[in-house]
Structures are given as structure tokens and as C-alpha cells.
Amino acid sequence: MNTDMNSPYIRYSLTATATGIIDADALVDSWLDEFLELVEEFQPGDEYDVLALYGRLERVRFDLIRATGREAAWKAARDKVQAQLAHFAAQALRIPNPEGWLAEAQALADACDDGLADELAEWAADLLYDLDDADLVAWAARTVGLASPDEPLQRCKEWLANNCDRFFPAGVLIQAIGQTLQPDLPALDLDLMATADKFVLLLDALEEAEADMRRLAVIPPQRVQPARDPAWNWLSEPQLMMAAQTRQSAGLKRYRWRSPDGAFVALLVANPEAPATEPVRLTLDTTQGRFAVELAGQEVCLAGCTGRVDADGCVDLDRVALTKAWETGASFKQLLVGTGQQPWTAVAED
Amino acid sequence: MLRVDRDTLSAVAQAELSVSSACAAVNALGWLAPWWLRREVIERAARRQPAYRAYLQPLRLPCDPGGCWAIFVAQAASSLLRPAYLLPLRWQRGADDPLLPRPLRQLAEQIRGQFQGAGWGLTLAKPDREEAVDLSLLQDSMGTDSAWASLVGGLLLARDGLSADAHVWASVAWNADYGIGSVAGVPAKLDLAAEWNVREIFVPAQNQPDVSEWQKAHPQTSLKISLLSPLSLNNSGSSPGRVLEAYLDLLRVEPSADQSLELKKRFYTQVGRSRALDFYWKQLLAEAVKNCRNSLPPNCQPTHLVTVVGLEQSIVAMAALTLRVKHCLLLCTNPEDNRLAKCMKQVRERLEAENIQCVVQQIRNANRQEELAMIDQAVRSFAENVPPDKLACDLTPGFKSLTLALQAIAPRGCWLMYCRHEQQGADNRVKLGTERYDCWQKDG
Numbered sequence: 001m002n003t004d005m006n007s008p009y010i011r012y013s014l015t016a017t018a019t020g021i022i023d024a025d026a027l028v029d030s031w032l033d034e035f036l037e038l039v040e041e042f043q044p045g046d047e048y049d050v051l052a053l054y055g056r057l058e059r060v061r062f063d064l065i066r067a068t069g070r071e072a073a074w075k076a077a078r079d080k081v082q083a084q085l086a087h088f089a090a091q092a093l094r095i096p097n098p099e100g101w102l103a104e105a106q107a108l109a110d111a112c113d114d115g116l117a118d119e120l121a122e123w124a125a126d127l128l129y130d131l132d133d134a135d136l137v138a139w140a141a142r143t144v145g146l147a148s149p150d151e152p153l154q155r156c157k158e159w160l161a162n163n164c165d166r167f168f169p170a171g172v173l174i175q176a177i178g179q180t181l182q183p184d185l186p187a188l189d190l191d192l193m194a195t196a197d198k199f200v201l202l203l204d205a206l207e208e209a210e211a212d213m214r215r216l217a218v219i220p221p222q223r224v225q226p227a228r229d230p231a232w233n234w235l236s237e238p239q240l241m242m243a244a245q246t247r248q249s250a251g252l253k254r255y256r257w258r259s260p261d262g263a264f265v266a267l268l269v270a271n272p273e274a275p276a277t278e279p280v281r282l283t284l285d286t287t288q289g290r291f292a293v294e295l296a297g298q299e300v301c302l303a304g305c306t307g308r309v310d311a312d313g314c315v316d317l318d319r320v321a322l323t324k325a326w327e328t329g330a331s332f333k334q335l336l337v338g339t340g341q342q343p344w345t346a347v348a349e350d
Numbered sequence: 351m352l353r354v355d356r357d358t359l360s361a362v363a364q365a366e367l368s369v370s371s372a373c374a375a376v377n378a379l380g381w382l383a384p385w386w387l388r389r390e391v392i393e394r395a396a397r398r399q400p401a402y403r404a405y406l407q408p409l410r411l412p413c414d415p416g417g418c419w420a421i422f423v424a425q426a427a428s429s430l431l432r433p434a435y436l437l438p439l440r441w442q443r444g445a446d447d448p449l450l451p452r453p454l455r456q457l458a459e460q461i462r463g464q465f466q467g468a469g470w471g472l473t474l475a476k477p478d479r480e481e482a483v484d485l486s487l488l489q490d491s492m493g494t495d496s497a498w499a500s501l502v503g504g505l506l507l508a509r510d511g512l513s514a515d516a517h518v519w520a521s522v523a524w525n526a527d528y529g530i531g532s533v534a535g536v537p538a539k540l541d542l543a544a545e546w547n548v549r550e551i552f553v554p555a556q557n558q559p560d561v562s563e564w565q566k567a568h569p570q571t572s573l574k575i576s577l578l579s580p581l582s583l584n585n586s587g588s589s590p591g592r593v594l595e596a597y598l599d600l601l602r603v604e605p606s607a608d609q610s611l612e613l614k615k616r617f618y619t620q621v622g623r624s625r626a627l628d629f630y631w632k633q634l635l636a637e638a639v640k641n642c643r644n645s646l647p648p649n650c651q652p653t654h655l656v657t658v659v660g661l662e663q664s665i666v667a668m669a670a671l672t673l674r675v676k677h678c679l680l681l682c683t684n685p686e687d688n689r690l691a692k693c694m695k696q697v698r699e700r701l702e703a704e705n706i707q708c709v710v711q712q713i714r715n716a717n718r719q720e721e722l723a724m725i726d727q728a729v730r731s732f733a734e735n736v737p738p739d740k741l742a743c744d745l746t747p748g749f750k751s752l753t754l755a756l757q758a759i760a761p762r763g764c765w766l767m768y769c770r771h772e773q774q775g776a777d778n779r780v781k782l783g784t785e786r787y788d789c790w791q792k793d794g
Contacts, residue, residue: 283373
């Protein structure tokens with residue numbers, strides 16, 4: 001995903017963000033689906049939802065809109081909404097219920113200590129969306145000169161600012177929404193930027209909480225550093241504290257290298273769930289699919305970890321040594337087979 | 351990315367089993383290897399590459415909302431390829447996975463049109479860490495038509511947020527005239543279903559000869575095979591969904607107690623009446639009771655309740671639970687009737703778990719005069735020394751003749767109550783959240 005390292009809305013120190021499990025594209029896609037459907041099948045009473053989604057999509061990074069493949073549809077629907085903005089805003093402003101939101105938020109806070117993780121996540125997400133909707137509708141109203149209910153909305157935002165931790169169950173969603181936001185919102189629309197301030201507050205609080213947990217060794221120290229090859233992250237798989245709901249399924253990792261003369265390929269297949277004591281095996285074959293028996297006895301070196309090719313063209317590498325090599329930022333791009341030879345180069349996944 | 355085209359598949363299909371060919375096949379198919387290759391092939395490959403032992407673990411079908419699986423058959427006998435094999439798939443918001451075989455994408459497009467699936471895309475259910483496998487070049491090497499019912503099930507459950515039952519399979523094609531179209535390779539598919547301990551598999555009625563033959567060869571099988579009958583779609587007004595009703599009903603997995611009420615409501619409205627009633631009893635009754643309490647007049651606080659046992663346990667138990675009475679008299683016409691006996695047992699257990707003491711009184715089927723006398727005697731004995739305003743009679747459940755008799759003999763000043771609710775669907779099931787009691791005092 002194309003993201004901006006300098007965006008105030010993206011925090012690479014957060015586990016779910018660092019491990020790349022967040023799918024901001026899918027989120028934008030779903031908002032756009034909903035928006036296009038609402039505009040297409042508009043019924044009186046839909047004004048509030050239309051404006052909330054309109055505002056939310058206005059905040060979204062252009063590359064994510066483009067990635068949906070429906071940029072033209074978005075622009076056409078946006079034009080339709082903008083043509084009726086004043087009318088929509090006048091209707092929509094009747095709907096917000098800040099008192100109801102505050103009561104519901106307090107109920108969430110009360111439930112946080114003994115609630116079920118899934119329920120709390122859904123609850124917190126709903127509340128966050130509700131507040132964001134109200135914020136975006138108020139923004140839309142201001143753009144056409146209507147007075148929005150700023151004071152009650154402000155009380156809701158203050159509550160959120162004082163109770164950020166109550167939204168942690170929706171931590172992955174918060175990070176995902178953050179990833180959708182244009183990093184240069186202030187330059188585009190200061191008033192619209194203000195609607196995204198709540199995410200900055202929540203992201204700050206999330207960062208602080210994860211840092212505290214690391215200090216207390218509840219989660220391992222930060223593992224993602226630029227020097228480390230992200231393709232080998234599994235060597236030190238982080239616990240996904242904020243991503244408890246994310247589907248995790250087992251699978252094997254594969255890496256390939258090709259000999260300089262193109263005659264041989266090496267394939268490393270790793271099971272990240274295997275015990276640390278189990279070596280990682282590299283198999284060497286000819287490009288015709290025969291075992292590379294002619295390489296038997298040669299020394300192989302990957303990221304400083306060495307092994308020797310056996311009679312079937314296999315090499316066992318120590319998993320713990322590989323992990324250490326990765327943690328120190330060693331390169332896995334090249335494989336050395338035999339002494340004084342040209343390195344074999346990694347075959348990139350396409 | 352691994353590319354699997356017709357040549358790849360042919361090479362795998364034609365190879366003789368050896369460690370070398372097994373490794374080549376697993377390397378070529380990647381994460382699909384355990385789904386498509388025989389177990390002994392994986393075992394051989396794992397001799398050279400121990401990481402492949404992970405592929406010998408039991409496979410899990412994608413059952414979370416949107417997950418589905420299609421069954422295919424090999425085009426010729428092979429030492430390496432399974433005679434029938436599965437492709438795990440998933441519907442999710444977005445576009446179709448370009449790595450899918452084109453015929454499967456075309457089928458997905460057709461299904462989106464049939465079931466208002468705009469915005470949903472079909473993807474390969476690849477384990478997160480695995481390398482992608484490109485199947486887009488497989489044009490005619492897989493008969494994808496038979497995946498129609500499975501894909502429909504996946505899409506409908508994705509839209510409803512419901513999980514699929516891994517033990518309910520289907521191999522059914524679409525036919526524009528008759529809804530159900532025949533499929534190929536049924537015996538091999540039934541073998542695979544039996545291997546997976548599938549509870550029930552749905553196949554087209556046109557394939558009945560294949561099924562009979564397979565059943566003769568497997569007399570001990572516990573696999574239930576259900577035939578879906580073609581319907582004339584032109585005249586009957588049936589929809590594509592209607593022809594799959596029996597399959598879809600079983601495919602939906604009941605939400606667990608900790609899932610959202612919204613999801614539970616969706617499940618209740620989507621499944622067949624029998625499952626819906628059972629689910630209401632297990633997971634929705636408590637919510638209905640909570641709502642019904644709001645409909646009671648403040649001065650309606652009886653301690654004793656008389657009700658008639660009918661065939662729907664929820665409506666029998668609801669009044670006692672709503673009123674939180676201490677004692678409940680259950681009038682029952684014929685305890686030898688298994689359905690009534692089952693209902694009575696369930697109601698009794700539930701009420702007693704809530705510390706409501708139950709008394710059962712049989713009322714013989716007779717004429718009105720005798721029924722009046724029997725009920726009168728039973729109620730007098732049950733409510734002896736109970737002030738009338740502490741007694742309630744529920745006129746909602748049970749046989750009409752008994753509830754009318756109960757209303758007639760109910761003492762003056764006692765509470766009479768009737769549960770109202772809105773109805774929905776073709777079978778007039780309760781519209782959730784609309785349940786409420788009308789309560790009034792007799793001759794009051």
C-alpha cells in the first residue's frame with residue numbers, strides 16, 4: 001500500500017500498522033460502495049448518511065480513491081451531492097443526538113472492564129463512526145454557511161479526548177481510518193482537518209498504551225525497523241495486540257534464489273509455526289527439476305548462516321541463527337553457494 | 351507468484367509418484383497442494399522438505415462469513431492429483447480476484463446478477479502468509495458450473511454476516527429453465543465428501559442414478575445425500591434462491607450466544623421455520639421477555655400464572671418469565687403426544703431454572719362443559735388462597751378450546767393476558783422486537 005511515512009495519521013510504531021495487516025483499501029472501497037448506492041437510490045431521510053460519507057470520502061487519500069477503480073463514479077456522485085449541499089445539510093442537521101451519544105459512550109466505558117472483546121470492538125467502532133458522522137455533517141453544513149450544533153458536538157469530542165482508552169477495542173479500525181486520511185489535510189481544508197483530530201488523539205493514546213505494554217514486557221519490543229527485510233518478518237512474528245479480530249491462518253513462506261548461470265534454483269520453505277529448534281531447509285534443484293546432486297558438499301551461506309549441501313541437494317539452516325541475523329538487519333537477498341563463487345540472487349515474488 | 355496453467359496441471363496429473371515428482375508437484379501448486387494432491391504425495395514431498403509436513407495437518411474450510419468451497423473433479427486418473435478436490439474461496443467487498451480461473455469469475459458475475467451481489471468479489475481463500483497462485487490461465491481444465499450452489503451460499507451468507515457449516519456441501523449447477531442443472535463427477539465428489547465427514551451433500555436430482563450407484567457401493571455411509579429437484583422457473587414464480595432453500599437453510603450456522611443481537615435477528619429471519627423457532631427459544635426469548643416486561647401495567651404483579659401448553663415452547667414460557675411469577679400451572683391436553691410432551695419438558699426445565707415452581711395438570715379432550723369443569727377445578731386447587739389480582743391467566747398459547755375455557759372460568763379480578771406481535775415472512779413468524787402483552791383484569 002502506498003502510504004506516507006510523514007502522515008500524522010499513520011503510526012508505524014503500532015503493531016497492527018507495522019505488520020501491514022490493515023486493509024485501508026477495503027475500507028475505502030466499502031465507504032464508496034455505500035456512498036454510491038445511497039446517492040443512486042437516494043430517498044428523503046438519507047441526507048445525513050449521504051453527507052457523512054461525502055465528508056469521509058473527501059478526507060480520503062486520492063491514491064486510495066483511484067485504487068477503487070471508481071474515481072469517475074465518485075466524482076459524479078460528489079458533484080450531485082455538492083449541487084444539493086445546502087438542502088441536504090438543512091435536513092441532516094436535525095438528526096444528531098449528542099446527548100444520546102454521551103449516554104451510550106458512558107455505557108461503553110462502564111462495560112469496558114467486563115465486556116467481551118468482540119462486542120466492545122463493535123460497540124466502540126459504532127460510537128466512533130457515529131461521532132465522526134456528526135462531525136462531518138456539521139462540517140458540510142458550515143461549508144454552505146449553516147450554523148452547526150458545535151457546542152453539543154464539542155462536549156462529545158471532549159468526552160472522547162478524556163476517555164481515549166475506551167476506544168482501544170476498536171484500535172485496528174482507528175489505525176485503518178488513519179491510513180485513509182490525506183496527510184496534507186491542513187493544506188486542503190482546515191475545517192475538514194479538524195474532523196480528523198479525534199483520530200490523532202486516539203492514535204497518540206494507542207501509541208502510548210503499546211509503549212507502556214512493551215515496557216512491561218506485555219508485548220515484545222518493537223521489531224519493525226527499516227533495516228530489516230519485511231519479507232522475513234515471520235522470523236520474529238509479533239503478537240497482534242490490537243488486531244485480535246483479524247483472521248490469522250497458517251501458511252508456509254517461500255523464498256527462491258537463482259544461480260548466476262541460471263542452471264540451478266534454491267527454494268527455502270519455512271513453517272513459521274515450527275519450533276525454534278527445527279532447522280529451515282533449503283532445497284537446490286536444477287531448472288529442469290532434478291535434485292542438484294552435483295552441488296553436494298558445497299557450503300551455503302544465507303545472511304551469515306551456513307550449512308552444507310547434502311547428497312539430495314538439501315541444506316539445513318539454523319532457525320535461531322537466521323532469526324538473529326534478521327534482527328541485526330542482515331541481507332537475505334543473496335545466497336552464497338560454494339567458495340569464491342558469484343552470489344545467487346533472490347527471485348522476487350511478482 | 352506461482353502460475354498454474356493447463357500444462358502445469360497436466361504435468362502433475364501425468365507424473366508417476368516419487369519423492370522428486372511429489373516435490374515438484376507441491377512446489378508447483380503451493381498452498382493448493384494439500385487441497386488438490388493425494389496425501390501420499392505430500393508425505394513424499396515432506397521427506398525432502400520437512401516444512402511440507404504442515405500440509406499434512408487437517409485442512410480447514412473457510413467457514414467465516416463469505417467463505418465457500420467448490421468441488422472439482424480431475425479430468426483423468428492420476429497418481430498425484432486427487433480424483434475430486436476442493437478450491438477454498440471467499441466473497442468479500444471489492445472486485446473479483448484476477449487470479450481466479452476465468453470461468454469461475456464469469457460464474458461469480460452471473461451469481462452477482464442473480465442475487466444482487468453488487469460490490470462483492472470472489473477471491474481465493476489463500477492462507478495469509480502463502481505465496482499467491484495464479485489460476486487465471488486455467489480455462490477449460492476445471493468444470494466450474496457445479497460450483498454455482500456453493501458460491502450462491504457463500505455470497506448470501508457474506509451479505510448476512512453468517513458463518514457456513516463445513517459439514518454441508520453442494521455440487522449443483524444452474525439451469526436457466528429449471529433452476530437446477532446436472533453436474534459431472536458425482537461419485538468422486540461423494541467419495542471426497544465422505545472422506546471429509548460431511549453430514550449432508552446436495553446434488554441435482556438429475557444425478558440420482560449416480561447417487562444410487564454410489565449408495566449401493568457404500569451401504570454403511572453416514573453421508574446424507576439430498577437431491578435438489580428442478581423446478582419450472584417460467585411458471586412457478588420460483589426464484590434462484592428458492593430452488594436452493596433446503597441447502598441454504600442447513601448451510602447457515604447458528605450465531606453463538608456472544609454474537610450481536612442484530613446477527614441473531616438476521617439468522618432468525620433467514621432460516622426455515624423449524625430452526626427459527628428453536629433458535630428463538632435458545633437465544634431470542636430472553637430479549638423478547640425483557641421487551642415484554644415494558645408492556646406490563648405497573649400494578650400487574652401476579653405471583654401465580656395459568657397457561658395452556660401448545661406446540662411452541664417459547665410462547666408457553668414467555669408469560670411466566672415476563673411476569674416473574676413464583677408458580678405456574680401448565681394445562682396440557684395429551685401428554686402422550688410426543689410433541690406436546692417435549693414442549694412441556696422444555697418449558698418446565700426452563701421455568702424451574704428460573705425458580706418458578708411448575709404444576710402440570712392434564713385436561714382430557716372432551717366437550718366444553720367437561721373442559722370447563724376440569725380447568726375450573728385445576729385452577730381452584732392451584733390458586734387456593736391466592737388473591738385474584740395475584741393470579742394471571744395467559745390466553746396466548748395452546749388449543750383454542752382450552753384458552754376459551756380458561757378465560758371463562760378465570761376468577762373475577764384476576765389478570766388476563768394475551769401476547770401480540772407483528773408477523774413477517776411467508777410463514778408469519780414473529781417479527782422480533784414487536785412482542786408485547788395486553789393485560790386486563792377480568793370484569794375489572
